[in-house]
Amino acid sequence: MSAPFSCHRRRFLQWVGGALVWLGLERLATDRRVAAATRGPESDYAWAVLVDLTRCTGCNRCALACKTANRLPNPEQVPTGLDSGAYSFVAEYKVAGDSADAASVFVKRQCMHCLHPACASACTVGALRKTAEGPVVYDAAKCIGCRYCQYACPFGVPTYDWQNPLGLIHKCELCRERLAENEKPACVDACPTGALQFGRRRDLLRQARARIRSNPDRYVAHIYGEHEAGGTSVLYLSSVPFADLGFPALPDAAVPEVAEAVMKQTPTVAFTVATLATALHFVMKRRTAANHH
Amino acid sequence: MITAMTTLRRAVPAFLFGRDWPLLVSLAFLTLLGVLAGLARLVLGLGPTTGLSDAYPWGLWIGFDFLLIALSGAGFTMAAVGHILHIHSLHEAVRPAILTGLMGYVSVLLLLVLDLGRPDRFYHFILFWNVHSPLFEISWCVLLYTTVLLIETSPYLCERLGWTRPVRWFFKLITPITVIGVTLSTLHQSTLGTLYLNMPHRLHPLWYTPLLPPLFYVSSILAGFAVGLLSYRAAVRVAGRREKPEVVAGLAKGMAIVGAFYLALRVGEVVVAGKWPLLRPDQAMARLWWAEVGLGVIVPLLLWLWPRWRRWPLTTWLAPLLVIFGVGANRFNATWFAQTPPQGGTYWPHPLEWFSTLGILAAAALAWYVGIRLLVIFDSKTAHVS
Ligand code: SF4
Ligand code: SF4
Ligand code: SF4
Numbered sequence: 001m002s003a004p005f006s007c008h009r010r011r012f013l014q015w016v017g018g019a020l021v022w023l024g025l026e027r028l029a030t031d032r033r034v035a036a037a038t039r040g041p042e043s044d045y046a047w048a049v050l051v052d053l054t055r056c057t058g059c060n061r062c063a064l065a066c067k068t069a070n071r072l073p074n075p076e077q078v079p080t081g082l083d084s085g086a087y088s089f090v091a092e093y094k095v096a097g098d099s100a101d102a103a104s105v106f107v108k109r110q111c112m113h114c115l116h117p118a119c120a121s122a123c124t125v126g127a128l129r130k131t132a133e134g135p136v137v138y139d140a141a142k143c144i145g146c147r148y149c150q151y152a153c154p155f156g157v158p159t160y161d162w163q164n165p166l167g168l169i170h171k172c173e174l175c176r177e178r179l180a181e182n183e184k185p186a187c188v189d190a191c192p193t194g195a196l197q198f199g200r201r202r203d204l205l206r207q208a209r210a211r212i213r214s215n216p217d218r219y220v221a222h223i224y225g226e227h228e229a230g231g232t233s234v235l236y237l238s239s240v241p242f243a244d245l246g247f248p249a250l251p252d253a254a255v256p257e258v259a260e261a262v263m264k265q266t267p268t269v270a271f272t273v274a275t276l277a278t279a280l281h282f283v284m285k286r287r288t289a290a291n292h293h
Numbered sequence: 294m295i296t297a298m299t300t301l302r303r304a305v306p307a308f309l310f311g312r313d314w315p316l317l318v319s320l321a322f323l324t325l326l327g328v329l330a331g332l333a334r335l336v337l338g339l340g341p342t343t344g345l346s347d348a349y350p351w352g353l354w355i356g357f358d359f360l361l362i363a364l365s366g367a368g369f370t371m372a373a374v375g376h377i378l379h380i381h382s383l384h385e386a387v388r389p390a391i392l393t394g395l396m397g398y399v400s401v402l403l404l405l406v407l408d409l410g411r412p413d414r415f416y417h418f419i420l421f422w423n424v425h426s427p428l429f430e431i432s433w434c435v436l437l438y439t440t441v442l443l444i445e446t447s448p449y450l451c452e453r454l455g456w457t458r459p460v461r462w463f464f465k466l467i468t469p470i471t472v473i474g475v476t477l478s479t480l481h482q483s484t485l486g487t488l489y490l491n492m493p494h495r496l497h498p499l500w501y502t503p504l505l506p507p508l509f510y511v512s513s514i515l516a517g518f519a520v521g522l523l524s525y526r527a528a529v530r531v532a533g534r535r536e537k538p539e540v541v542a543g544l545a546k547g548m549a550i551v552g553a554f555y556l557a558l559r560v561g562e563v564v565v566a567g568k569w570p571l572l573r574p575d576q577a578m579a580r581l582w583w584a585e586v587g588l589g590v591i592v593p594l595l596l597w598l599w600p601r602w603r604r605w606p607l608t609t610w611l612a613p614l615l616v617i618f619g620v621g622a623n624r625f626n627a628t629w630f631a632q633t634p635p636q637g638g639t640y641w642p643h644p645l646e647w648f649s650t651l652g653i654l655a656a657a658a659l660a661w662y663v664g665i666r667l668l669v670i671f672d673s674k675t676a677h678v679s
Pocket of ligand 2: 126
């Protein structure tokens with residue numbers, strides 16, 4: 001092997017090695033940040049929204065403000081579901097309740113901004129990510145449109161732009177741009193009744209508990225999102241059981257916990273299989289050779 | 294080089310005008326339809342050309358992807374049989390199976406191009422990493438393993454062309470290449486099961502289990518033996534050779550052993566997890582499970598275990614076909630029939646999804662046929678060196 005070639009090769013190897021170390025460190029740092037944001041006390045201080053369904057009149061101003069804030073088409077048209085043109089909508093449930101005002105219950109829906117989001121864990125290229133500030137954000141420049149996030153989300157939130165030949169994923173990002181400018185999310189800002197409240201998750205949980213305590217007849221004793229699917233940054237209070245309002249009954253464990261535990265075993269599995277296969281090769285080769293003689 | 298060209302030239306009319314031409318022309322026709330359907334999808338987008346929706350973002354293509362990956366388990370299964378377990382009596386079946394595996398993986402890549410929302414960014418998983426994501430790991434393994442398959446099949450061509458030097462190199466490295474292929478396959482075949490562990494809210498409990506990764510792995514080996522068997526039987530016919538009964542019997546035995554193990558895992562999981570009340574056949578999901586496991590695992594096992602049925606000439610075709618049906622049904626149930634979207638809704642594939650899928654399968658079959666005719670599949674003068 002000639003000298004310049006080996007020199008080039010060393011340079012190349014150094015470069016590759018450096019890139020790998022950098023990638024690894026980068027990975028570790030993000031993991032730490034995300035872990036701290038989701039599982040540590042930091043999530044208490046992350047931004048959150050409290051939705052008090054007993055205060056919602058179904059005026060739909062939040063859903064329209066959301067369209068405007070996200071520059072979505074037809075900002076005057078009230079959306080009836082989540083899709084690539086509506087990141088939030090207000091669902092109406094007819095509930096035969098015993099209290100007089102319980103004819104209709106309105107439920108504003110959007111991304112729940114899970115503390116340990118399945119969409120982000122599943123995303124092939126890491127286009128979805130939980131930030132320390134609270135929002136689960138989306139990097140449209142990375143997304144390959146595989147749509148795995150749509151399967152992983154237990155709330156059916158991410159939507160795909162089916163009419164676009166180069167379609168992408170669409171979902172609420174908790175108005176990340178407005179938050180960066182110290183503004184409240186557009187939907188919260190637009191709400192005239194105080195059904196939507198913006199604040200630190202810990203403070204909102206405290207408030208929600210206080211409301212249930214002082215008005216036990218008005219609320220069911222459950223803050224949806226406090227523990228569901230590992231906890232979410234959007235929290236709900238209601239006068240009727242959440243199961244009647246289309247809220248899925250989810251266990252406290254975060255969705256991606258099982259898959260992540262399995263994925264962690266990848267290097268172990270690879271090493272074990274490679275070793276066993278090699279060992280088996282030598283044993284079997286010797287045995288068949290012996291049989292031939 | 295000159296000999297290579299003359300062999301090629303002599304082989305071409307042999308298959309063009311051979312007795313199989315009606316089959317080949319139909320395959321070419323299906324391929325053409327598939328190309329047109331695929332182009333329509335790429336130009337118009339997924340909305341107008343598929344039945345997919347936010348409730349069912351994956352459909353026929355993903356179902357076939359996962360089915361084809363499982364069936365192409367023939368590649369690593371038979372490579373291991375030949376070059377790790379060194380079962381010499383089955384050596385004839387190794388090359389046809391690896392060629393089938395390569396066709397399967399290439400089909401998967403083509404289907405993925407159609408399925409990805411941004412096919413122009415298919416390489417993004419190389420740049421942007423998410424080590425938690427099963428799909429990230431699967432993407433890497435499929436890329437690397439397809440490369441391994443290309444290396445594994447390269448001597449079939451080199452031997453035909455008389456290039457002895459690369460072939461000799463290949464056989465020096467055959468053990469590490471096989472080990473790498475088996476390792477990569479173990480990873481992604483099982484991770485296809487892990488993929489569903491992120492969907493407990495959508496997948497019916499008869500299919501959702503933490504045991505999904507080993508179940509997917511074992512069933513890919515099961516499918517690997519079935520496809521290895523059929524590939525061999527088809528290849529000897531295409532190549533105009535005599536079939537060796539001991540090869541068929543050996544592969545059927547492998548299929549039965551893995552099938553029994555898979556059945557034990559599958560039933561054991563349902564029993565240990567206390568899910569057996571879900572198997573009462575008055576529920577639609579239970580019937581789906583019985584169709585999959587009964588027809589796809591239990592019946593082929595019985596066919597093989599019962600000496601009378603085993604001697605029945607149809608069995609050696611029927612048993613592997615049923616196994617393929619069972620593994621396919623498993624993948625389709627997991628992605629489609631046993632799923633309930635949180636927002637409700639249904640899915641039925643658009644005709645263009647069928648055409649493009651059939652087109653890709655037809656192209657793969659055509660390429661496989663040509664490969665069996667033109668490449669060195671049987672009678673390798675160098676293979677025995679290993
Ligand atoms: S609600 Fe769905 S999309 Fe939103 S963060 Fe949770 S998993 Fe992701
Ligand atoms: S569709 Fe985009 S955001 Fe969703 S999982 Fe795939 S790459 Fe990630
Ligand atoms: S936070 Fe912003 S994007 Fe999310 S629902 Fe409210 S207005 Fe829409």
